[in-house]
Amino acid sequence: MPILTCPSSSTTPPSRHSPLKPAIHATPCGRPAWQLLPVHPRSICKLSGLLTELPVERRSTPERAVAALRPTVEKLLAWFGPRRIVWGSDWPVLTLAASFGGWVKVTELLLDGLSASERTQILAGAAQRFYGLEGGRA
Structure with missing residues (x-):
């Protein structure tokens, strides 16, 4: 599973997301992981x-x-x-x-x-x- 980081990182590998089944785990910056996916250009x-x-x-x-x-x-x-x-x-x-x-x-x-x-x-x-x-x- 790809590791999601806060928006300042640009080295995140490609990731997949299911819109109706978002990940509920918080990221290091306290936001749900699914909210960070669009920020990463390779997702x-x-x-x-x-x-x-x-x-x-x-x-x-x-x-x-x-x-x-x-x-x-x-x-x-x-x-x-x-x-x-x-x-x-x-x-x-x-x-x-x-x-x-x-x-x-x-x-x-x-x-x-x-x-x-x-x-x-x-x-x-x-x-x-x-x-x-x-x-x-x-």
């Missing part, structure tokens, strides 16, 4: 696992899920930006809450206000950089 956030965290009534339709998730996604976009958000399917756990197609529809609606370039960053570009797959190389 990313995976946009995944959100539907399984919503109560059934808040995910009964794609539109309801979007209404419930939009505030979280807007915060993530403000904190990390599209270049540091990686979309994930959360399959097969996703199937406890929705179909793969349902999550794709929710994602499309959540990202609808972004430019094509920003959507591409979230759906492919950030993951390609993080996993070293840029240019089609593994």
Whole structure:
């Protein structure tokens, strides 16, 4: 697990964060670790696992899920930006809450206000950089 330090450090290794399951441990500066992640330029956030965290009534339709998730996604976009958000399917756990197609529809609606370039960053570009797959190389 990466070690998070207060914002003055720039040597923190890349880290992953689940927006609805933030770490509750305090850091040396007394802030929860998840609050420090956006500060570190090498950290990313995976946009995944959100539907399984919503109560059934808040995910009964794609539109309801979007209404419930939009505030979280807007915060993530403000904190990390599209270049540091990686979309994930959360399959097969996703199937406890929705179909793969349902999550794709929710994602499309959540990202609808972004430019094509920003959507591409979230759906492919950030993951390609993080996993070293840029240019089609593994």
